[in-house]
Amino acid sequence: MNATTRLLTTLSVSNVFCRNIHSVLHQELKVAHMSEVPLKQLLLKNLRKSASAPEALFSTYVNLVDSISSPETHQEFAKTIMEPYLDSCFIPKDASPASTYDFPTASSSSVENSSENIAAIFSQEMDINRNSGQDDSFENKRLRDIQRYRAMRKWKRFGKLKQSVDPNDAFVLRLMSFNILAQSLLESHPYLYKEHDKEALHWKVRKYLITQEILQVEANVICLQEMQEAHLEEFLIPFRAQGYDYLYKKRTNDKDDGLLLLYRADQLVILDHLKVEMYQSGIEILSRDNVALVVKFALRENLETQIVIATTHLLYNPKRSDVRLGQTQILLSEIERLAFLENTMTGPKYLPIILSGDFNLEPNTGVYKFITQGQFTYQNKGRNLETQDYRLLSNLLIPPHLHVTDGCQHFNVLMQRLRGEGTGEVMLENRERGQKRLSEDASRAEELRVNGGTSQCQTIEIDDKHSVNFSSGTLTHPFRFRSVYKHKNRHGKPEATTNQGKWVTVDYIFFTEVEPLDKYSLPTADECNDLPTIPNYAVGSDHLCLAATFKVLKKKRSSL
Structure with missing residues (x-):
């Protein structure tokens, strides 16, 4: 039997290096979400600049360690692996330039199709298909989770x-x-x-x-x-x-x-x-x-x-x-x-x-x-x-100076409503509308029957048919x-x-x-x-x- 020697190319070296360095970094440095695509690009760039493969490998390792210490670059690595997945989620492969988003409808067929597509995307983009056993385990587990959840x-x-x-x-x-x-x-x-x-x-x-x-x-x-x-x-x-x-x-x-x-x-x-x-x-x-x-x-x-x-x-x-x-x-x-x-x-x-x-x-x-x-x-x-x-x-x-009754009504609104004289002012502040809490002087004197400075129970008779409570x-x-x-x-x-x-x-x-x-x-x-x-x-x-x-x-x- 003749011995066979594998031809080492730049691409094969980069593939081997990326697989191994990715594994080492994941186990030793606990760095997640690292994509092989930027690793390959980095190694190929150093191979073109270096005189030898060992020198290129060492330069790539140094560059990679430096990049990990930079939060900005680390975020970019995470972005690199996530964005292809999201593009697949939101943009169908056959979409025209005018049709960017293609969300599934409530029909059962589209739901099932989207589930299969998502499972495939996770398998492909999240780097979990290292061997067929792991791939089958993940995909089956995810599909079971979806089916179990939808059954509920x-x-x-x-x-x-x-x-x-x-x-x-x-x-x-x-x-x-x-x-x-x-x-x-x-x-x-x-x-x-x-x-x-x-x-x-x-x-x-x-x-x-x-x-x-x-x-x-x-x-x-x-x-x-x-x-x-x-x-x-x-x-x-x-x-x-x-x-x-x-x-x-x-x-x-x-x-x-x-x-x-x-x-x-x-x-x-x-x-x-x-x-x-x-x-x-x-x-x-x-x-x-x-x-x-x-x-x-x-x-x-x-x-x-x-x-x-x-x-x-x-x-x-x-x-x-x-x-x-x-x-x-x-x-x-x-x-x-x-x-x-x-x-x-x-x-x-x-x-x-x-x-x-x-x-x-x-x-x-x-x-x-x-x-x-x-x-x-x-x-x-x-x-x-x-x-x-x-x-x-x-x-x-709630303190009575807010004029919110124990019956969950705004006192000033209720007074005006019963008189048929409009909606009445609300004694609450609202920053978005630039509305500060109204002082008692801002409302008409006859409406200020509420003693806002006491914690005692107050019952206020509005007319023969209506009364309100505060702090009851x-x-x-x-x-x-x-x-x-x-x-x-x-x-x-x-x-x-x-x-x-x-x-x-x-x-x-x-x-x-x-x-x-x-x-x-x-x-x-x-x-x-x-x-x-x-x-x-x-x-x-x-x-x-x-x-x-x-x-x-x-x-x-x-x-x-």
């Missing part, structure tokens, strides 16, 4: 019978709510994600999965929390292409994420909106930077058919349910003034309302009870709004909110939307005066334990999305 997320109708909707009588509104996890928050709290697959935490990887899941739901209104302002314009591109317009509200005091509300501009028109700031200077219970969006929509084809949609992201701190209660009081007072229609013999009448978001509270806890039951007594409860023997709350929650120790609101989700399946197993040390529900869609048709089912906590830690290659956020479809009755057009 099915549309389920309310009631046993499928309802038909006459488009002449009602409008079908589908709303989605999703905390998409701002990349800045992910990167500033790395200890929360130390068990995660680091490749799956890249924003461009997560953005594709998030965008895909949102567009597949085909909602008329999309409410997103933790939308990073720096990513907003790029994130909006595919939604604008699909006919969505938007409102955005960043959190206060230089926070870099906020709320994004997208809506189908060909179906809905905004009549009015409020960008609500929970932060009120000098008030401890309102010293956090949470915000809300409250929007009054009308059907474009029938402007008399209106609905109020609100979304928020309340404080996370598990120990401060009292803060979330105060934030909810502010939010409901803003919803109340935008949703109000008229006073009737049986009380005030309001537009239909849908309220969604990340409330950072579990079912049947204090704030949840307040929202769904319309009343809650906080006095003599602990800060967690549970019964305890120490640090009990007094009768005072009990909050009420006029709405009859129900939750789309029951929070347990038919076997009594708890549902989950995120993992906060354990799988729990903290995200909600509440509604009133509209009829639910179906909902996007949530998995149970036990089922979530079968998934890899989120975010992963099937789920792009650390929360699961919620969605529901409602029937909104159309108003009869006024006769001319």
Whole structure:
């Protein structure tokens, strides 16, 4: 048998060198996301400049070590390996120059095709196909994760019978709510994600999965929390292409994420909106930077058919349910003034309302009870709004000088409304609008019956039929909110939307005066334990999305 000698070429040397140096760097220096393409280019460049291959190899090694010590160059290496993957995600190979984005629709065939394409992209671009065993393991595992996750997320109708909707009588509104996890928050709290697959935490990887899941739901209104302002314009591109317009509200005091509300501009028109700031200077219970969006929509084809949609992201701190209660009081007072229609013999009448978001509270806890039951007594409860023997709350929650009543109404607005004299002034500050808190001198003297300097309970008689309370120790609101989700399946197993040390529900869609048709089912906590830690290659956020479809009755057009 004749011995065979392999011809060493520049390209083969570079291939061998790159494979070995890549392995050494990964094991010894723990440097991730290094692409072989720049290594090859660097080696070929040094081979052309050097007299010998050993000298070129040594120069390349020195250059590479120097580049690793430079954060800018390290970022460029990461960018080099991620961008080809993202180009494959967003730009089909046969796309024309005029057609840049090609997002999958909700059809089953396109969903399956996109899943296969993503699996192929991960195998090719993330350098995991070192041998067929590893490749099969990764691809099969990822496909199983996707299939398992999709099996958990099915549309389920309310009631046993499928309802038909006459488009002449009602409008079908589908709303989605999703905390998409701002990349800045992910990167500033790395200890929360130390068990995660680091490749799956890249924003461009997560953005594709998030965008895909949102567009597949085909909602008329999309409410997103933790939308990073720096990513907003790029994130909006595919939604604008699909006919969505938007409102955005960043959190206060230089926070870099906020709320994004997208809506189908060909179906809905905004009549009015409020960008609500929970932060009120000098008030401890309102010293956090949470915000809300409250929007009054009308059907474009029938402007008399209106609905109020609100979304928020309340404080996370598990120990401060009292803060979330105060934030909810502010939010409901803003919803109340935008949703109000008229006073009737049986009380005030309001537009239909849908309220969604990340409330950072579990079912049947204090704030949840307040929202769904319309009343809650906080006095003599602990800060967690549970019964305890120490640090009990007094009768005072929000100070009365804000003129927000214990019935979640703005006192000045209510006074003017009852007189038929306009909307009244709101005693809240709002930095985005340049609105400072109004002093008592700025309002008419007869409206200033509220003693803003006392913590004592106040009951103020407006007229023979109307009175309001401040600092009574009990909050009420006029709405009859129900939750789309029951929070347990038919076997009594708890549902989950995120993992906060354990799988729990903290995200909600509440509604009133509209009829639910179906909902996007949530998995149970036990089922979530079968998934890899989120975010992963099937789920792009650390929360699961919620969605529901409602029937909104159309108003009869006024006769001319």
